[in-house]
Amino acid sequence: MRATAIAQPNIALIKYWGKRNITRNLPAVGSISITLRDLFTTMTVQLDPDLAGDVLYVNDERDDGMLPRISACLDEVIGSRRMHARVNSTCNFPIAAGLASSASAFAATTVAAAGAADLKLDTQRLAALAGRASGSAARSLYGGFVELANNGDDIEMTALCDADSWPLTVVVAVTQSAPKAVGSSEAMEISRKTSPFYANWVERQPEDLSIARNAILARDFKQLATIAEHNCLKMHSVMWASRPPMMFWNAATMACLQKVRKLQGEGCSVFFTIDAGPQVKAVCLPEDAEAVRVALAATPGVTEVLVSGLGAAARLVDPQ
Ligand code: 2P0
Numbered sequence: 001m002r003a004t005a006i007a008q009p010n011i012a013l014i015k016y017w018g019k020r021n022i023t024r025n026l027p028a029v030g031s032i033s034i035t036l037r038d039l040f041t042t043m044t045v046q047l048d049p050d051l052a053g054d055v056l057y058v059n060d061e062r063d064d065g066m067l068p069r070i071s072a073c074l075d076e077v078i079g080s081r082r083m084h085a086r087v088n089s090t091c092n093f094p095i096a097a098g099l100a101s102s103a104s105a106f107a108a109t110t111v112a113a114a115g116a117a118d119l120k121l122d123t124q125r126l127a128a129l130a131g132r133a134s135g136s137a138a139r140s141l142y143g144g145f146v147e148l149a150n151n152g153d154d155i156e157m158t159a160l161c162d163a164d165s166w167p168l169t170v171v172v173a174v175t176q177s178a179p180k181a182v183g184s185s186e187a188m189e190i191s192r193k194t195s196p197f198y199a200n201w202v203e204r205q206p207e208d209l210s211i212a213r214n215a216i217l218a219r220d221f222k223q224l225a226t227i228a229e230h231n232c233l234k235m236h237s238v239m240w241a242s243r244p245p246m247m248f249w250n251a252a253t254m255a256c257l258q259k260v261r262k263l264q265g266e267g268c269s270v271f272f273t274i275d276a277g278p279q280v281k282a283v284c285l286p287e288d289a290e291a292v293r294v295a296l297a298a299t300p301g302v303t304e305v306l307v308s309g310l311g312a313a314a315r316l317v318d319p320q
Contacts, residue, residue, distance in 0.1 A: 252301025
């Protein structure tokens with residue numbers, strides 16, 4: 001009746017932006033991501049017949065704001081006629097600031113909930129359940145390079161390459177650690193309803209997925225770099241052209257992009273990607289990671305730099 005799971009966030013190289021079914025939280029487009037190793041969320045779910053309601057603690061503080069989504073996730077995994085749960089979460093990086101904390105949180109919740117209820121579910125099933133809570137969470141059920149594809153009625157996951165087979169490094173430049181003003185779900189809907197670029201974004205995604213998939217399978221860094229930057233800038237163009245426009249970047253975000261361009265000019269194997277937040281993720285070959293870290297840390301407006309290798313799938317860990 002108690003289980004603890006650990007999950008790492010993932011960073012999309014080909015982005016998920018837009019939903020085809022809001023009720024079931026199904027994405028409008030496929031996506032490809034890398035799962036990180038050194039940022040993590042640990043989640044303990046304890047089912048308790050004496051509790052009058054679910055309770056959630058995040059980093060030892062009660063969090064009633066996030067609780068409804070966690071409760072809904074527990075309902076999806078265990079069923080709504082379940083015991084109430086005490087859920088304890090710890091996270092070693094900023095929450096809700098565009099660092100994919102919801103991906104690791106809901107992946108860990110899904111795995112811990114299944115463990116606490118003693119349900120034996122395969123990884124595809126766990127990913128589908130995590131994806132209902134947060135689309136990107138499905139990808140953290142797998143390690144390394146992961147593709148999420150739409151099939152007719154649900155999502156379908158493929159592990160493209162494990163973390164050890166192509167050990168890239170991700171340098172995250174944090175430019176602001178406060179939670180973002182607009183959540184991803186709401187922002188995606190604004191884009192779907194108002195952006196003149198949205199239809200083209202959805203239509204062209206299979207092409208970007210195919211180029212990125214081939215680059216990963218061939219370990220072709222340059223090809224992956226080109227398509228990932230292009231896909232990221234397209235997603236932000238969709239947001240900028242939405243009404244109201246959504247701009248998650250700040251001056252330091254732009255300064256980091258320029259720094260990455262400079263590093264590329266100097267021969268570094270590095271590319272950038274940016275999610276629904278102002279942080280910049282620089283993906284690089286391990287031998288260039290220190291130069292990238294030093295350059296981004298020295299960029300005005302960067303408050304913190306996190307460095308991570310690629311990591312493994314969400315999993316149960318020994319009870320604490
Ligand atoms: C991604 N993002 O592929 C994209 C890129 C943000 C920008 O997945 O509404 O928190 O909970 O399914 O998973 C963030 O969206 O959205 C996200 P919901 P989620 O990583």
